[in-house]
Amino acid sequence: MSRTERDFYLRPEDEQQAFLEQTWCNECMEVDLGMKNPQEYEENGRVFIEGECLKCGNPVVTEVVEGVDEDDEDLEEF
Numbered sequence: 001m002s003r004t005e006r007d008f009y010l011r012p013e014d015e016q017q018a019f020l021e022q023t024w025c026n027e028c029m030e031v032d033l034g035m036k037n038p039q040e041y042e043e044n045g046r047v048f049i050e051g052e053c054l055k056c057g058n059p060v061v062t063e064v065v066e067g068v069d070e071d072d073e074d075l076e077e078f
Contacts, residue, residue: 008040008049019049019062027058035060 008016016038023035035051042048047064 002043004042006040006042006047008038011040019064020051023051023053023060023062025053025056025058025060027056028053030055033060035062040064 008019011019020036020038021034022032024031025033034054035049036054038049038051040047040049047066048061049064050059050061052058053060
C-alpha cells in the first residue's frame with residue numbers, strides 16, 4: 001500500500017504540541033526531546049508523524065492511535 005500525505009497542521013494546536021514534545025529518539029535513547037519539521041502520513045492503514053529530533057537531528061517517528069480513550073473500560077491491558 002502506498003503512503004498518503006496528511007496535513008499535520010489541521011490538528012488542534014494542543015494536539016500538535018503534544019506530538020511535537022512527546023517523542024522518543026532511537027539515536028539519543030531519550031524521551032521527550034521534541035521534534036521539528038513534522039510530516040504526517042498514512043501507510044498501510046496506520047497514521048504516523050515523522051520529524052527530526054531536536055537534539056541530534058535524526059528521524060523521529062510517532063505512530064498516531066486515533067479514537068482510543070485512555071479511560072475506556074473496554075480496553076484490554078496486555
